[in-house]
Amino acid sequence: MNQTLLDHPAEQQELLRHKLDRLRQLLNERLKGKSDIVEQVLICLLAQGHLLLEDQPGLGKTTLAKALAGGLGEQFARVQCTPDLLPSDVTGFNLFNQKSQEFEFRKGPVFAEVLLADEINRATPRTQSALLEAMAERQVTIDAQRYPLPETFFVIATQNPIEQHGTYPLPEAQLDRFAMKLSIGYPEQADEIAMLDQAILRDQSASRDSIPAVFEPGELLSLQQLVSSISVESHVQEYLVKVGHRTRKHSRIHLGLSPRGLLIWQRCAQSRTFLAERDYVTPDDLQATAIPVLSVRLGIDDTQPQGIITELIEEIPVPIAPKESHR
């Protein structure tokens, strides 16, 4: 069961790694000075998780999403969420065809492989929950008919933290379905200048946001399978569980980490391990993914959840290898 990288033909692995590096490079070119964000996005992607981007308008959320979709060579769809957006606008609906006298299913944007749900907190809870099934189970059910979504289905949702009027904050159940929450943040001055320069050159080019596809169809899936097979030692898992338990007992956290959260966290750590070209997960991997993974799903009574998560991580000693067995 513990399948590792070695079980795959070495050349194929090399090729996939090479392609992943190429994607990272392209994304870094598109989003200047945000290599750490790109890294986290890739981690989220390889972990088969969904991503929530929380930031101000104009910081490149959509750019990132579109570039990613382009790089993956996947079908990309975008939903601009507004209060009048209906669930059927997202999932699709059955339309009566006058000619054939039959109901025809019109697929919604959710059937794309990469879905960008812009300003998701502007949609009504009803529409938000329509996404729920799609995100968790990678399927939609319309009129009792089940339609499976692609296995690499990846949701990038954005939300604007400033505006409060006319927004519907995402419920905890919905939040738990995201693997990570990221804030892109403002770029550095030098990066902004480089961006401006690039904009002048690029104005002539036809495709503004898209980047050439890097992966062939199915390659992302095999990468994701590779990631899921990376082994995690029991003492590292114990550390993970300890942190999880601590979140449930912390005085300033009213909603602790769920078992699903633990699973997602472990998967994210595995992704990071893969990116670091290792084949065993270390506590460093868990710590590096702690803030994006935990901040989306912990109910923290604080405007700065990062601080509390950092404190929490610092409280718990990392394990060193278990003692040699004397038996």
Add this chain to the structure above:
Amino acid sequence: MQPPDVSRQYGLCCALVVCAHLATEIVLGDQHGQVWLILSKFTAIGLVVGILCCYSVRRNWQPTGMMTLLAIGVMVGPLLIEPLWRILFGIGHPYEIQLLIGFRNLALLNLIWARTIKYERLAIVTSLFAMLFCISSSNDPSLIWICGLFMMLGICWLCVKYWSELRTDCVRGEKRATPWPLFGIVAVLLLGALLTMSMPATVRTRMVEGFMPSSGGTGRADAYARSGVGDGDGLVAATKEALSFAPLEDAPFIEGQEPSLYDVFQDTYGEPKVPKKFDRALSLPPELFNKNHHRMAKAKKSSRTFSIDRQTPQPKNHRHLQDTPSNAMLHLVGTVPCHLREMTYDLFDGTEWIPEEDRPNHERKLSVVPVNEKPWITWPTRPSQFVVTSDEQHALRVLNVKTNRVLSPVNLKGVHIDLCDRADLFGWAQEDILTMRRSTLPGMTVIHVVSSLIDPRDLKGSDINLGYGQENYQVLPVGLGMSEIQKLAEDWTRDAETDWEKVLAIGDRLRSDYRLDPSSVPPENCSNPLLWFLTESHSGPDYQFATAAAVLCRSVGISCRTVSGLYASPDKYEFATQQTSVHPSDVHWWAEVYVGNQSWVTLEATPGYEQSQRTLGILAKAGVLIVSGGELAIQYWPITLVIFLLTGWGIRERERIESQLLSWLWELQFRGSETSPGRLRTMILTTIRLLDRKLTLSRTPRSVSRTFGSQLAADPTFPVASSLSEVDRKYLSRAFDWACYSPRNKDSDALESARVHQLCRSLMHQTIFRQQHS
């Protein structure tokens, strides 16, 4: 489902407690000796506890806060119920057996919750206690078998526990905290014990006596006592009628062969010289002169005076003067040193001491007062008005001396001889010397005496006036050289402000400047033996010291007298029997200072003899321990100095020393220039553990919330990493991560073991400097 270790451990624990329970029942049944009774009681209690245990296992009973109360209840219960049993049924157990039952109950109670490790341990410990108790308090042969079984089960339990803990540790991978405080306590106790061992036997003995409640010697008797301690019935009088102590009917007609005290004195101190005809007079007021003159003549006639002008004593070839165990004059139980008084002397004519008058003492009328149902002979005493006194109890058994005077310490308060409940058996021989109205003290009979001791240490700061009392105690002889003695006394006490300081000054001077020499006697034709002792010979027997002390004190106006008697020396204290033997060589002279209200304080001026002091309390004993430890340290000062310097250096450089030791430890384990790939992981993990310890020692502990590898790679200021290049640091970091977190069955292909070995060695040998705290 419980792991097999836990259930095995629980089973063994049950077996251990059952063993202890059976042993307890056997000890309890000792007195009845009926096997069926023992077994049925054992089974009944065992069944009840067994049912409770099953119930506890089934229902997963958890101990609550009531547990402590319950534990106290079962422990103290037997003690509380005991009086009821005794009153209602007339049966009971001695105190130690009640304690044993308490321990057994506690073990059984803990067994009910013994699936919890804490209670399991308690059950084991209490059952061990009970088992030890049983073994030491009974000699039933079956106990040996049970004890053997208990030992075997105990060893099995320890083995199972060791393995299960090992397994738990391996699974958890946790480093368990070392119980340093516990180690500290054990170390201090061991050190204390070692220190005690190194002390002289007398100090050791003084420290431990009376600590244990069952030390004995308290005279407590218990009808339910088994044997030995607390069994007050051990001393059985020959007859209920205590008028005669003779064990045989014709005993009164048998003349004893024991030497009288007078003989012993004569043999020890030599014969007095024939008095010379020279002018001797007493400086008495005219109204007292006639009376005292008459008394003197009477005393001389009956040879009761004591001359300090004596001939050289003959070599001690008398058999009865040898200090053999069989030749002890009496045995004493109680605090030593102890001055047992036989006769007091008030008048001194320059050569001879005249005993005090045998006058009837009406003020001190003897009466019998029962104390703890024992008859005590007492008399009215006036409490001392300004000094603290402490009651001291002594018991003495006369063996080999003929005297009818009750040999007792100063300020006698009461006398008790078992079954002797008539006051008219006693009388006053002198002012405060009690006598029995018979020719000798009863032999082989224990005489208890209580006296109130005035500790000289308590008088130190007080400015009491010691210049009152009867004129007899201040009388000085008038004759040749007496003015010189008076001058000497004034000389010696010049710096003293209070009377007591004068006394101390005289005593200290005599003890320090003069030498005890029993064979040193004044030459022929010496007109004033005392002056000869004080100014010429500077050495003499103990009566010279006593006389000098008394006369010098009187010279500065302090009431004083001399006493002859026996000295119970601490050197002769026997630890095994807790008693002190007094031999013929222990006859002694000393002086006493009057402090008012018929109270006297012993003034011991003879070097080599100690002043009586009050019994030490626990704190004072601790003080003695410290002082004697200090004395030992001073005695062997070079060793002390070396230990002190080494310890100081060790404490100062402890981090550096331990750090160096850790480096050596690493070298010892991983000699050579390379580690085999199979041992690479072990080597790295050992390096991490040792480095962690080194970092803690240098007060720059690693952050526990980060992995060693990440700190090594990311932090160039990380103390152990400062000597490595960045490439090396990253390489090593990778190796550390691999060792800690990769699957165990997986070898690293990417790591060169020689390089890792080399880097680890350089880390281990790097000096980590202690961070300076601002």
